[in-house]
Amino acid sequence: MRSRIKMTLAKRLLQEANCLLEEYYRQPIEEVMTDLRIRCFIDKDAHDPIQLLYGLHFSRLFYQVKDEPAVRLRDAIARFVDGGYGRCLHCGNEIPSEWLIRSPLLEYCSTCMVKEKPSLRAAEERETSLEFSTG
Ligand SMILES: [Zn+2]
Structure with missing residues (x-):
């Protein structure tokens, strides 16, 4: 990192x-x-x-x-x-740093979040797309 x-x-x-x-x-x-x-x-x-x-x-x-x-x-x-x-607790893949900056307590990558906590993932994606669409 x-x-x-x-x-x-x-x-x-x-x-x-x-x-x-x-x-x-x-x-x-x-x-x-x-x-x-x-x-x-x-x-x-x-x-x-x-x-x-x-x-x-x-x-x-x-x-x-x-x-x-x-x-x-x-x-x-x-x-x-x-x-x-910054690594997913489930698969060990790196979690994108932009996501961590937004939600520093994130524990799972996007793939595993779908399996572990679908609602969390939806919230993250909403926030992330908002963030990037507004520049
Ligand atoms: Zn993972």
Whole structure:
């Protein structure tokens, strides 16, 4: 994966994390990051999204939460850190990066999504075609 795309995807995952942190912990991500800095999970002046994601991953912040969106985010971050992010969980094919930028928690390629989650695929296609038709 090219580093510019990787950086964009790291930012998108952080945005998703931000939404979930607000929802579950009523805490904006900046506060959480400050806390992680104090606890040395990330360098005190780190602003690189990839490094922040690693910090989130190793802090195991989302590990107590059992709700689906948080679990999906946690797993996506784990794949980002350990490798395998952006590959279909079913067949291992690469998921197009435009799709991931739009939906950073995507787990399946288009072919497998038809089998696994047809409704999701329809939603993705609507969004994707909208995106490209409006330029
Ligand atoms: Zn697949």
